[in-house]
Amino acid sequence: MNILIVGLGLIGASLAKTLKKNTSHRVLGWNRTESVSRRAVDDGVIDETGNIEDLIPKADITFINFYPDAIAPFILEHQALFKENSIVTDSCGIKTKLCKELDKRDFHFYFVGAHPMAGREVSGYDNSLATLFDNASFICTPYDYTPKYITDALVGLAQEMGFARTVVTTPEHHDEMIAFTSQIAHVLACSYVLSPLAPYHAGYSAGSYRDVSRVARINADMWTQLFIDNGEPLVREIDDLVSNLMKFKYAIVNGDENQLHDLMEKGNKIKEEIG
Amino acid sequence: MNILIVGLGLIGASLAKTLKKNTSHRVLGWNRTESVSRRAVDDGVIDETGNIEDLIPKADITFINFYPDAIAPFILEHQALFKENSIVTDSCGIKTKLCKELDKRDFHFYFVGAHPMAGREVSGYDNSLATLFDNASFICTPYDYTPKYITDALVGLAQEMGFARTVVTTPEHHDEMIAFTSQIAHVLACSYVLSPLAPYHAGYSAGSYRDVSRVARINADMWTQLFIDNGEPLVREIDDLVSNLMKFKYAIVNGDENQLHDLMEKGNKIKEEIG
Numbered sequence: 001m002n003i004l005i006v007g008l009g010l011i012g013a014s015l016a017k018t019l020k021k022n023t024s025h026r027v028l029g030w031n032r033t034e035s036v037s038r039r040a041v042d043d044g045v046i047d048e049t050g051n052i053e054d055l056i057p058k059a060d061i062t063f064i065n066f067y068p069d070a071i072a073p074f075i076l077e078h079q080a081l082f083k084e085n086s087i088v089t090d091s092c093g094i095k096t097k098l099c100k101e102l103d104k105r106d107f108h109f110y111f112v113g114a115h116p117m118a119g120r121e122v123s124g125y126d127n128s129l130a131t132l133f134d135n136a137s138f139i140c141t142p143y144d145y146t147p148k149y150i151t152d153a154l155v156g157l158a159q160e161m162g163f164a165r166t167v168v169t170t171p172e173h174h175d176e177m178i179a180f181t182s183q184i185a186h187v188l189a190c191s192y193v194l195s196p197l198a199p200y201h202a203g204y205s206a207g208s209y210r211d212v213s214r215v216a217r218i219n220a221d222m223w224t225q226l227f228i229d230n231g232e233p234l235v236r237e238i239d240d241l242v243s244n245l246m247k248f249k250y251a252i253v254n255g256d257e258n259q260l261h262d263l264m265e266k267g268n269k270i271k272e273e274i275g
Numbered sequence: 276m277n278i279l280i281v282g283l284g285l286i287g288a289s290l291a292k293t294l295k296k297n298t299s300h301r302v303l304g305w306n307r308t309e310s311v312s313r314r315a316v317d318d319g320v321i322d323e324t325g326n327i328e329d330l331i332p333k334a335d336i337t338f339i340n341f342y343p344d345a346i347a348p349f350i351l352e353h354q355a356l357f358k359e360n361s362i363v364t365d366s367c368g369i370k371t372k373l374c375k376e377l378d379k380r381d382f383h384f385y386f387v388g389a390h391p392m393a394g395r396e397v398s399g400y401d402n403s404l405a406t407l408f409d410n411a412s413f414i415c416t417p418y419d420y421t422p423k424y425i426t427d428a429l430v431g432l433a434q435e436m437g438f439a440r441t442v443v444t445t446p447e448h449h450d451e452m453i454a455f456t457s458q459i460a461h462v463l464a465c466s467y468v469l470s471p472l473a474p475y476h477a478g479y480s481a482g483s484y485r486d487v488s489r490v491a492r493i494n495a496d497m498w499t500q501l502f503i504d505n506g507e508p509l510v511r512e513i514d515d516l517v518s519n520l521m522k523f524k525y526a527i528v529n530g531d532e533n534q535l536h537d538l539m540e541k542g543n544k545i546k547e548e549i550g
Contacts, residue, residue, distance in 0.1 A: 117479070117480075117481045118481055118482070119481065119482070119483075136481060137478050137479065137480075137481070139478070139479065165478055167478040167479070174479070176472065177472060177475065177476070177479035178479060179472075180470050180472040180473070180476065180479075180484075181472075181476050181479045181480040181481070181483070181484040182480075182481065182483050182484065184467070184470075185467070185483035185484055185486075185487040186483060187520065187523045188463055188467065188487065188516075188520065189483075189487065189542070189546075190519075190523070190538060190539055190541075190542030190543070191516055191519035191520045191522075191523060191542070192459070192460070192463065192516060192519075193542050193545045193546050193549075194515075194519045194538070194541060194542055194545065195455050195459075195512060195515050195516065195519075196515065197451065197452060197454075197455040197456075197512075198455070198545055198549060199545070199548075199549055200452065201452070201455065201456050201549060202549070202550075203412050203414070203440055203442040204392070204412065204414065204442070204449070204452035204453060204455075204456045205392075205412075205456040205457075206392045206393055206394065206411060206412070206456070206457065207393070207394070207489075207490075208394075208456070208457050208460035208461060208464075208489075208490045209455075209456040209457065209460055211460075211486040211487070211489050211490070212460040212463065212464065212486070212487055212490070213546060214482075214483075214486050215482075215483045215486070215487070216542045216543060216545070216546035217543055217546045217547060218539050218542065218543045219543075220536050220539035220540045220543060221536070223539055224532050224535045224536045224539065227523075227527055227535055228527065228530060228532060228535065231527045231528070231530075234527060235524055235527055235528060237470060237472075238520055238521075238523060238524045238527075239524070240469075240470050240471070241463075241466055241467060241470065241520065242517050242520055242521070242524075244465075244466035244467075244469045244470075245462065245463065245466045245513055245516065245517055245520075246513075246517070247466075248462045248465070248466060248502075248513060249510055249513045249514070249517075252502055252503065252506045252509060252510055252513075253506070253510060255503060255506070257499050257503060260499045260502055260503065261495045261496070261499045263465060263469070264465055264493050264495035264498055264499065265495045266465075266469060267464070267465030267466070267468050267469055267491045267493065268465070268491060268492055268493045268494075268495060270468045270469065270473055270474070270491070271464075271468050271488060271491035271492045272492060273474075274468075274473060274474055274476060274477070275477075
């Protein structure tokens with residue numbers, strides 16, 4: 001197959017490197033800043049680049065790796081160019097809004113939302129890795145009218161690429177879970193380092209500070225879009241988190257050792273059981 | 276020197292292993308459960324064990340590695356036995372309460388509170404490591420009347436043991452910083468996994484879930500004592516955290532992209548600058 005990677009930043013270039021490493025498909029690539037596409041060819045990360053109008057018609061599967069709000073406009077603008085019955089997919093971190101915008105039965109290609117679930121605190125082509133998706137999940141969110149063979153083809157490609165796990169679900173369930181597993185983790189890491197004591201942590205910190213604060217290194221442009229577009233599930237998670245923090249606070253204020261012990265024992269048990 | 280390690284759990288046995296690996300001091304050890312002391316001798320983790328009444332008088336430096344509330348009672352009960360001018364120290368995670376309880380100028384030995392800053396999600400002798408304190412800070416909190424040569428001797432031992440950094444400060448400053456770098460991190464990890472969605476994270480989680488939830492694996496008995504005994508600074512951190520989380524919430528609810536972007540940019544900048 002010809003697989004086109006549109007956008008050669010952290011995720012796009014890592015997808016390209018993974019395809020080159022683990023599959024024998026031909027990898028086409030395109031990036032808005034042309035110098036990056038040329039470097040990707042020189043580095044062997046992609047096999048071919050060129051004008052986007054020439055690349056799109058050749059692709060059996062196209063991955064769009066843009067900021068969330070730029071994906072649907074790009075697909076709609078270039079819709080006439082996609083190959084008949086080809087698969088068009090993406091890699092952005094939320095799915096409900098995008099899948100609604102592209103919920104069109106009359107496309108001559110198949111759009112299937114996807115989320116290769118990995119990231120780094122740094123971004124851009126230079127930080128991309130052929131190993132970024134080792135141990136990662138590949139989640140995709142087809143429509144109820146997406147033919148099964150299309151979903152199977154996308155899932156099959158993810159397996160061939162070496163993703164540790166593939167999940168097929170609805171955009172809504174994806175976004176609710178991601179609000180918990182990823183978005184609220186970023187919100188709380190940022191909220192944590194905003195403490196007035198953060199600048200003085202050196203000498204007083206160990207593994208728990210390091211791990212809990214890690215994802216405060218955040219791309220504010222991209223995550224602003226992701227948070228706004230997934231507001232409802234994310235606010236629900238913030239509310240749950242604040243309510244649990246307040247239980248800790250009142251147990252401490254009241255010197256209620258039993259309540260405090262119960263809360264931790266519950267947290268410990270959940271973590272022990274679910275990993 | 277003869278160095279006595281009282282309590283051979285995760286921290287005590289790791290201290291013993293570090294002393295054996297990096298120094299040539301003689302390491303005496305004692306544990307309430309005698310079978311553990313005998314295993315430690317067999318494993319070469321300590322050089323000698325025996326009755327606590329026989330061991331204490333031999334020690335130039337004694338490390339007490341008990342749960343926070345058991346340290347002062349142990350020292351007071353055995354105070355007559357400590358060697359003249361020897362150093363008695365501990366390894367527990369908060370210092371103000373303990374240092375107040377042991378603030379006695381008329382001891383014939385010197386008590387200096389200490390905190391070798393490392394831990395694991397698992398506890399006990401079997402999980403101790405000779406490498407636990409690699410890259411760790413050794414913090415100690417002498418009284419204003421503690422002779423400088425005594426503090427220097429303790430700090431010197433920590434350096435000899437290979438701690439990456441030594442810090443001398445007041446108990447109050449230590450506890451305020453630890454409320455931020457360690458305690459609130461444990462509170463929020465527990466609060467996080469108490470979300471109703473936590474049990475369903477498999478397939479939807481990656482590095483941010485793993486890192487932020489790691490320290491929810493917690494020893495509820497020990498941390499209940501630590502949290503209650505450091506209530507005021509910890510509640511201040513919970514309040515700060517909740518207030519920052521609410522800023523995120525309202526920015527999202529109001530669709531205020533600028534405010535959301537500012538919060539993350541601020542968090543990102545702090546993390547970038549302070550590590």
